[in-house]
Amino acid sequence: MSFVEYSEIIQEGDVVIIFQGHESMMPIKVQSGAQTQTRYGAIRHSSDLIGQRFGSKVTCSKGGWVYVLHPTPELWTVNLPHRTQILYTTDIANITLMLELKPGSVVCESGTGSGSLSHSILRTIAPTGHLHTVEFHAQRAEKAMQEFKEHKVSHLVTVRNQDVCKDGFGITGIADAVFLDIPSPWEAITHAKSAIKRKGGRVCSFSPCIEQVQRTCEALLDHGFEEICTLEVLLRVHDVRTVTLPLPDFGPEEDSTDIPNTGNTSVICRTATPPREMAGHTGYLTFATKPRD
Amino acid sequence: MAECVKDSDAEGRISYGDYVVLKRGDVFKSVQVENKKKVIFEKQWFFLDNAVGQLYGTMFEIEAGGSLKLKAAKHSGDSLDSKEAGQDNRHIVDDGRSQKLSRDDIETLKEQGLKGQEIVQQLIDNSTTFKDKTEFAQEKYIKKKKKNHLRYDTLAQVLTLGNIHAGSKIIVFETCAGLVLGSVMERMGGYGSVIQMYPGGGPTRAGMESFGFPSHFHQTLHEFPLCKVNALLAGTLDLSEKDADGNGRSESSQETSGVSEEKNSEPQSMEVSVDPQEEVRRAERERLREQRAQEKKVKMEEKRKKLASAAALLEGRNADGLVIASRFHPCPVLMGLLKFVAPSRPFVVYCQYREPLIECYTKLREQGGAISLRLTDSWLRHYQVLPNRTHPVLLMSGGGGYLLSGTTVAADAAKARNQHKAEEPVAKRLKLDKISSSCDSSA
Numbered sequence: 001m002s003f004v005e006y007s008e009i010i011q012e013g014d015v016v017i018i019f020q021g022h023e024s025m026m027p028i029k030v031q032s033g034a035q036t037q038t039r040y041g042a043i044r045h046s047s048d049l050i051g052q053r054f055g056s057k058v059t060c061s062k063g064g065w066v067y068v069l070h071p072t073p074e075l076w077t078v079n080l081p082h083r084t085q086i087l088y089t090t091d092i093a094n095i096t097l098m099l100e101l102k103p104g105s106v107v108c109e110s111g112t113g114s115g116s117l118s119h120s121i122l123r124t125i126a127p128t129g130h131l132h133t134v135e136f137h138a139q140r141a142e143k144a145m146q147e148f149k150e151h152k153v154s155h156l157v158t159v160r161n162q163d164v165c166k167d168g169f170g171i172t173g174i175a176d177a178v179f180l181d182i183p184s185p186w187e188a189i190t191h192a193k194s195a196i197k198r199k200g201g202r203v204c205s206f207s208p209c210i211e212q213v214q215r216t217c218e219a220l221l222d223h224g225f226e227e228i229c230t231l232e233v234l235l236r237v238h239d240v241r242t243v244t245l246p247l248p249d250f251g252p253e254e255d256s257t258d259i260p261n262t263g264n265t266s267v268i269c270r271t272a273t274p275p276r277e278m279a280g281h282t283g284y285l286t287f288a289t290k291p292r293d
Numbered sequence: 294m295a296e297c298v299k300d301s302d303a304e305g306r307i308s309y310g311d312y313v314v315l316k317r318g319d320v321f322k323s324v325q326v327e328n329k330k331k332v333i334f335e336k337q338w339f340f341l342d343n344a345v346g347q348l349y350g351t352m353f354e355i356e357a358g359g360s361l362k363l364k365a366a367k368h369s370g371d372s373l374d375s376k377e378a379g380q381d382n383r384h385i386v387d388d389g390r391s392q393k394l395s396r397d398d399i400e401t402l403k404e405q406g407l408k409g410q411e412i413v414q415q416l417i418d419n420s421t422t423f424k425d426k427t428e429f430a431q432e433k434y435i436k437k438k439k440k441n442h443l444r445y446d447t448l449a450q451v452l453t454l455g456n457i458h459a460g461s462k463i464i465v466f467e468t469c470a471g472l473v474l475g476s477v478m479e480r481m482g483g484y485g486s487v488i489q490m491y492p493g494g495g496p497t498r499a500g501m502e503s504f505g506f507p508s509h510f511h512q513t514l515h516e517f518p519l520c521k522v523n524a525l526l527a528g529t530l531d532l533s534e535k536d537a538d539g540n541g542r543s544e545s546s547q548e549t550s551g552v553s554e555e556k557n558s559e560p561q562s563m564e565v566s567v568d569p570q571e572e573v574r575r576a577e578r579e580r581l582r583e584q585r586a587q588e589k590k591v592k593m594e595e596k597r598k599k600l601a602s603a604a605a606l607l608e609g610r611n612a613d614g615l616v617i618a619s620r621f622h623p624c625p626v627l628m629g630l631l632k633f634v635a636p637s638r639p640f641v642v643y644c645q646y647r648e649p650l651i652e653c654y655t656k657l658r659e660q661g662g663a664i665s666l667r668l669t670d671s672w673l674r675h676y677q678v679l680p681n682r683t684h685p686v687l688l689m690s691g692g693g694g695y696l697l698s699g700t701t702v703a704a705d706a707a708k709a710r711n712q713h714k715a716e717e718p719v720a721k722r723l724k725l726d727k728i729s730s731s732c733d734s735s736a
Contacts, residue, residue, distance in 0.1 A: 019665070235671050
């Protein structure tokens with residue numbers, strides 16, 4: 001198992017995702033001899049997990065069962081332990097596309113936070129790219145390093161515990177893309193520019209507040225960035241449901257010789273309704289291109 | 294083999310044969326650089342020959358006669374210049390001295406920067422922003438025609454929800470002219486394999502070609518005809534020579550031309566030919582016929598080999614993902630192709646319309662074998678960001694189509710229904726048992 005490569009069989013030391021039902025999942029680390037409690041009973045790692053195929057059903061001690069899933073960055077995003085507010089898949093997907101990330105890309109990111117976006121980036125740039133991620137908070141930086149190791153991706157990432165606005169990303173002229181999710185991104189634009197390759201690259205800044213966006217756009221313009229573009233993306237989830245709609249009774253038809261239909265007083269429809277409230281605002285995404293020097 | 298990311302100028306120069314993206318303001322167009330070939334863009338005809346050897350990202354002017362001329366380099370520190378040189382005038386910012394630039398001011402600046410008839414063109418890095426920006430640029434023009442198609446934010450979701458990454462084995466079925474296929478291939482970086490399923494005669498790949506992948510990428514790309522899926526699933530796929538050609542038409546047309554050639558040569562071979570010139574011509578025709586037959590044999594063999602290699606990849610039923618984005622009804626496509634996917638792998642289906650995906654959702658619930666089903670669409674809003682003039686400018690909603698995504702699991706239909714009623718919110722649970730054949734037949 002790794003977050004950047006699929007495998008078929010569960011092994012000791014793997015991180016797996018236990019699926020207990022709708023919107024109920026949890027990550028666990030597989031260890032010989034260990035046990036995990038689920039709502040359907042206990043799972044014994046040695047007999048129930050190790051050697052089983054990812055995607056199989058596992059029967060728990062109380063008789064109920066769960067599915068064991070191979071981890072992916074998307075599953076990780078909804079199951080990871082939050083140390084900060086995180087980025088969700090909708091934003092992550094657009095960032096990935098618009099920064100043109102692909103295998104081999106060299107990416108700079110700050111702040112690392114809880115590693116939600118980091119895992120997604122690592123998956124996309126593997127096996128030949130590299131992620132330079134900067135985290136201001138010492139403990140979070142340490143936790144991130146631990147997780148990357150456990151998830152078997154540490155060869156693709158360098159975590160630096162420093163202030164990106166003062167000290168930059170720790171590298172210059174090698175990045176294809178830079179991502180900023182910090183309170184004052186305009187203070188890091190100079191460093192973003194110097195981190196990017198001479199031939200140019202892409203930058204993205206994520207900010208919850210429009211005032212931050214305005215200052216960032218100004219800084220990008222002053223530093224010679226082009227194609228500056230700010231957008232936000234919202235995902236709408238449709239709930240598929242079966243509804244029963246009653247039919248009206250207009251009384252028996254005059255000319256009709258048919259036997260009056262007393263049976264069908266309702267119709268069953270399969271439909272989908274958007275939720276009452278749409279997903280809230282996460283943040284604005286500002287993209288720009290650094291042209292060739 | 295890794296696609297090296299070296300920062301050398303040699304890599305960044307335009308060559309003949311390259312697929313490039315022409316950019317003027319917000320309008321993009323993908324073209325191939327060919328010798329003395331006229332290109333049309335933004336109502337102008339010109340030749341790209343003078344661009345060869347130049348760096349990607351260079352700005353050109355179009356001269357009378359259609360040749361390109363290098364535009365003088367601008368000073369990067371002078372932001373006012375960069376606006377005059379054809380940048381989007383949204384970014385002409387208030388410099389602090391005047392509160393607002395009037396429309397006249399803006400016009401004056403433009404005039405100062407642009408001489409008379411001068412038109413500025415720009416060739417940019419043949420990267421993939423073209424596909425998302427092309428979609429966006431197209432969106433503006435196509436809005437009037439009220440056409441709906443795959444928007445780039447939807448494409449972004451497809452690639453991420455599908456966990457498309459290097460080294461995996463992905464099945465793709467699309468009718469988006471190869472755009473989705475190309476995007477998937479780009480995210481796989483030449484590692485792993487992509488199997489493109491195709492209806493009819495052959496796969497469409499024009500859009501994929503525009504990505505300009507290095508040749509080794511093409512070795513990871515396979516194709517398999519839909520019409521042979523059932524045979525493959527049943528284990529009865531015939532990979533012998535005569536079955537290699539999935540398209541009967543081309544075979545018979547070749548045969549007819551062969552037959553007619555025979556007919557032409559027959560009467561002459563029956564005559565005792567004394568004319569040496571006639572003899573030469575006959576030998577020549579014979580040689581050509583043999584050559585063509587040989588070429589046809591080679592082609593058939595190639596096709597057979599390709600079919601066999603695609604079949605080999607599929608029959609293990611252990612693909613790492615499935616992406617569907619087509620004009621076909623997604624339900625049968627999904628149910629048919631999911632059989633080739635391993636458990637605990639993601640799948641994503643795009644459809645312009647919602648109802649067909651509701652059907653897919655329902656069928657999957659009945660059948661089991663898939664969890665975390667989600668039917669979504671995304672809204673995209675652009676902002677103009679200027680001091681004192683910041684506001685949204687464009688809302689793209691609804692027109693981007695819908696996505697159904699989920700994860701496969703080991704199939705076990707009977708239990709799936711009974712225990713995991715907790716999978717759906719309460720309201721649905723009551724009606725779940727009422728999913729009747731009337732829903733299927735109403736489709």
